[in-house]
Amino acid sequence: MPMYSDKVMDHFMRPRNVGEIKDADGIGEIGNPTCGDMMTFMITVKDDRLADVKFKTFGCGAAIAVSSMVSEMATGKTLDEAMKITNEMVAKELGGLPKNKMHCSNLGADALHAAIEDYRKRKGTGEPAPKPHAHESELHGQTCPYCDSDIEDSYPFCASCKTKLSDCPECGKIVSSSLSECPHCGCILDGEEKKD
Amino acid sequence: MSESREIYLDHIAASPVRKEAFDAMIPLLEEGFGNPQSVTTRGQRAAEVLAEAREQVASLVGMTANDVIFTATGSEANNLALKGIARGRANKSNRIIISAIEHISIMTPAKTLEKEGFEVVALPVDSFGSVDPGDLKKALEGGAAVVSVIHASTEVGTVQPVVELAALCREAGVPFHTDSWGAAGMIETDMTKIGAGAMTIAAQNFGGPPGAASLIIGKGFPLRPMIQGGVQERGLRAGQENIPAIAAMGVAASLALAELNDRAARLTRIRDAFIERLPAAIPDVIATGHPEKRLPGHASFCVKYIEGEGLLLFLDNKGIMAASGSACTSKALKGSHVLETMGYDAATAQGSIVFTLGDSNELSDVDTVIEEMKPVVSRLREMSPIYNRDKK
Secondary structure, three states: OOOOOHHHHHHHHOOOOEOOOOOOOEEEEEEOHHHOOEEEEEEEEEOOEEEEEEEEEEOOHHHHHHHHHHHHHHOOOEHHHHHOOOHHHHHHHOOOOOHHHHHHHHHHHHHHHHHHHHHHHHHOOOOOOOOOOOOOOOOOOOEOOOOOOEOOOOOOEOOOOOOEEEEOOOOOOEEEOOOOEOOOOOOEOOOHHHHO | OOOOOOEEOEOOOOOOOOHHHHHHHHHHHOOOOOOOOOOOHHHHHHHHHHHHHHHHHHHHOOOOHHHEEEEOOHHHHHHHHHHHHHHHOOOOOOEEEEEOOOOHHHHHHHHHHHHOOOEEEEEOEOOOOOEOHHHHHHHHOOOOOEEEOOOEOOOOOEEOOHHHHHHHHHHHOOOEEEEOOOOEOOEOOOHHHHOOOEEEEEHHHHOOOOOOEEEEEOOOOOOOOOOOOOOHHHHOOOOOOOHHHHHHHHHHHHHHHHHHHHHHHHHHHHHHHHHHHHHHHOOOEEEOOOOOOEOOOEEEEEEOOOOHHHHHHHHHHOOEEOEOOOOOOOOOOOOOHHHHHOOOOHHHHHOEEEEEOOOOOOOHHHHHHHHHHHHHHHHHHHHOHHHHHHHO
16 A cells, blocks of 8 residues: 555645745744754735745655645635644545654644734734644653653654554553553553544 | 666665575475474474575574574564673673664664663764774773674665774673674675674575574573574574575575675676766765765765655656655654764755665666656755755
8 A cells, every 4th residue: 555645645746836925924934854844834815815825845745745735725715714724634635644644734734824823923913823732741751662762752652663652641651542451550541543 | 657667776675585595485385394393204304494594594604503593584683682692691791882873673672771771882973874993992891791783884884894893892702793684695794704793684685585584693692582482593582483484595695695796896886876976966965874885785865955755755656766764754753863873964864865776776777866866856955945045
């Protein structure tokens, strides 16, 4: 089975809306080359709608496809509608993304939202958008239960063995999020990953 | 896929099984089956096959048949070497010394041993990816249960000064293991010439099938088994041997040894053309690893301002298959620890592309690949926000 869906490959090989907008109304930049991906979105706003959306992306096939998809989904939408575009919607529209590439779809929506926020700030009409959620558990010094790698920077993934992780709500120990039962305390986990 | 033939340049990840090895393997899956532990005629025939393969594999590394422990994969052999020797010599020292650019099948066991109470010393490398023997000498002053340094980096191709490293370990009375997974069949792997006490090789890298590999370990090193059970492999690796794959590994080992110099010369010519022509043809492409002390069939680069996976996908679309150490291409989304420790910034390391050559490659492949790469690199750079930034 190919790694990417046909739609992802189509948006990767023939990305829509690549480029820059001279005198853009809003610019959003997310990520940096150090962490692997970087996306810049530029928007033109007319009558509270996104008249033009352009992007530039440094990143993998999924990151480029996500950027292209987001630009296509957002063009023509009102700002409020565009702010409601979620990572899940982008991934779904692309016919799914490999599990370990889901974070690329986060970046796409975030970069678009950052461009809209930038526009609103410039116009002085800004309501601050909610920040993406961050996991607050104590991760310092914690290691992956499967390969002993540090997970502080990569949680909720193990960067080494790619296991999706969560912490047991009962005992707080790090476990694979695919488990339905905590191997440490035996409590029932919701196993969000089991849907697929 | 374009009309042209496939150009396969990822031999270090997977290679075709040689015809001779294939022919040795198939009958053993059918009429030649047998369990070498059995006293039956079939069992004894299988034992003979196993013994012959053991001789052949031992020859490739200049050791005797008794020193060969068959495993399923190179990763298993690496785990057995590091954990097995460290635990077996824990009463001597609680330190283990590795390099900072080991394969993950050494890095991860090292982390596990660290959790068990071992102190792990990771030797740095210079910008070519070479370990300095002086650093090992210093590190050995504190003693060690085991030293493991990869023979040749599979990511940047650099061949380590294993002879010097092994000599230092011998002086200090510490077992020296080297992971020769990428080196076997490409460069000298005679353990007596190198002076190594233990070595990992895998059949896939010299024309054998997947599912057969070996830890070769000289006498006198205490080794704790990981897989326990029967007395196979001197009790150091329980479980019935994969006789068909091991027989094929033996045949491939003999051929690899006989053809070593010719293959190295042929692949070096193609490799050097890559290293000379690619950076000249496309601006801001950096050759990584040591320019001379490197695997004959290994050419590695960083293409600045772009990310490796996009490049791989476009090339794959043209029938050209290569590899990358970029974070995005690894399933774990983790950047190359090898390039990072060599001093490359993370953005440059993201543009990693690795070509590993094999018998199917020809000198003309170099120019074909370069011509296909030019428009792809331009296209990805046009899309890249950091390319524009640097130019402004």
